[in-house]
Amino acid sequence: MAMETESQKAFHVDVGNLLAFNPFHSFPSLPASRDELVKECLHEGTKLVQAVADSLFNLPSSEDVDGPLVKLPPPTTKLPREKHLPKPKPPTKWEEFAKKKGIQKRKKDKVVWDEQTGTWKRRFGYDRVNDDKDIPIIEAKMTDEPGVDPFAKRQDEKKKRVEKQEKNRLQNLKQAAKIGALPSHVQLAATALPITGTQAPPKKVTKDELGNVAGMAATSTASGGKFDRKLPGEKPAKKQGKHRKFLPVVEGSGIGSREKEQTESVLNKLISKHSHEILNVGKAVTMYNVKKEKKARNKRNQEGKFSSATNKLKPKKLLQKKTGKKGPVSSKKGKAK
């Protein structure tokens, strides 16, 4: 805060923000013209800027190539932050364990002396010290089972160790994410929803399947998917348009009138199902004849074979079939008989 010694008014000066505020000025009456207003505003502004410059140029400066460099004091007006305060990373499980046990971190060298070859080799990476593929012979121990490949076993163990390490790393990151202190370059993404019933992972849908399903969905629109907005690269649907044909509204009534035919056929079907009077005479006659012939045949067989049980079954079977197909006809048949 700097005080203007000339007048009793004090400006609020914040050098860190190069800001000056005069809270005592007021316009008792607005000046008539715009120009006068502008002039007065500029005049007041100049006074304030001068006040800031007074404190600014009196700060200790160091000489630079472009000009005098001045170190600004921290700003006094508080403004809200744009992002939350960063939370410190919580210690990982290993770090907690190490602290408890008092294990210190040791600085590791990039190159290590390799006894086998007699050279300095990397600790990790290409051509490293204790690589699995450099071991020529593994001596068998008493505890080894016969038939187990020791080299493969070593590789499996290494894989397991790496998996365990990844799991631990994921757990540590999850713990950090819970607090909200995830490192800025790491993101945790969910790969799959929790598996409930079977352990099978969700199947991937193929391109053809998707196309079929999309086509089916498109037919549910009023225009049959013809005018649907397509994504870039999407091919047109295979079965485009409506799958229903509607008859024209206005058509002459005559022999070829399709609507009349359509309604007629529908009505016939309906009435025939529930009617007890309609009888297809031709069909009834043929059925009767066929039955008669079969009966005659069976009688001849009966005289020859004496298989009464089968005969009893056979005609009954025929009857059952016939009742299945046409109810009223068979009942008629029964009556006729």
Add this chain to the structure above:
Amino acid sequence: MHLYTLQTLRFCSSAIMMRIKTPKNGRVRRELEKRAPKLVETGKKTLILQGTKTSGTLNGVLSEIYHLKKGGAVRFTRKNDNIRPFESGGETSLEFFSLKTDCSLFVYGSHSKKRPNNLVIGRMYDHHVYDLVEVGVENFKSIESFNYDKKMAPRVGSKPFIAFVGEGFENVDELKHLKEVLLDLLRGEVVENINLAGVDRAYVCTAISSNKVYLTHCALRLKKSGTVVPRMELVEVGPSMDLVVRRHRLPNEGLRKEAMRTAKDQPKKKIKNVSSDAIEGTIGKIYIPDQKVGDVALPNKAKGVKRERREAKKKEANERASKKQKEESE
């Protein structure tokens, strides 16, 4: 072994499978680190966009604001009809844009019969709307309409002087809020060192009445004076406009407290039983619990050393020896 596999299966079925995603590019990693929250914040980026309808003056205002903030501003030119800052559901688009462009200040312009030449200036905290001020622009004069010596024109990105004039900024709530928002908007980068030869611009905001503010951008001319401090002269160069405050929305208290927190403000963890004295320095207190004298094991009465025990053992050994002799003899 069998039990182990069963347990792992159970673990897998209850947890959501998660995958760690890290950037494979150095460029992407550097960008992410730039956007991460920092302890001490430097400048805020501004997002300038418009609504369904804009007028000629409003277009001019938006482009000039973009010009003034060239280094740290993003300008969207398409119309956005689903942004209504003062309605509860109309902020989602704004928050999405703020997240994608990493901008925490926005200037939204729209024009309608009820609110002509409307400008909504807002701030974000953690990419959610923090506070808003709605102003109407009147008597706008663009940069082209001013004639001045082009050599004095302020350079892009220079730190401006900001001057607020008027008791309205202290007494009227809305103007106080507007003052804070304008300071945030016009401030630019927060720097520690500044080159005195490079100061060449100033913004002057005058409170004309209880709801009107006259904002103008001037170039600075440093004139020789007797002392180290040069004499300042203001020449109007840039846009000038009248801002009429229409509506505003203050942040709620909890959010405001959280946003105003700085690293130093964090409550220091009180170390217990430590006090400092001017003479003695740091003093610590140690509390020792009461010694239970009766329960302590006596040092000389160890099990193997007790006399009775020793003698009993000797006796046993003698008895056994005598028994053996008898058996042998028999």
